[in-house]
Amino acid sequence: MSLAVEVYSEALLSIIWFCSNENMALIVKSDEPEAITYTSHELNEIIHLNPHSEDIKRIHEVKSAFPNSTINYSMTNKASQYRNAFTKYDLKK
Secondary structure: OOOOOEEEEOOOEEEEEOOHHHHHHHHHHOOOOOOOEOOOOOHHHHHHHHHHHHHHHHHHHHHHHOOOOOOOOOHHHHHHHHHHHOOOOOOOO
8 A cells, every 4th residue: 555645844844745655755756846755664764763853854954955865774874873983082182
């Protein structure tokens, strides 16, 4: 079963589409090229990241700037590991 739900996010000040799969996201984008979609797989990836609200806004900014982008936990996990490695050091010294 394929499903797409349009939602207005007060936090993101944007309309977003939650799609059950990539095929449904493609259908939404064919009807509405400017649509910002998140598949169920991407939502699972975001959950694994356990992001703060500012991180969610950054993710959304990237999805807005790169409409055909997808969220991949293994890539974002590596970025998070690098960011955490840098925060362990006092860069002011």
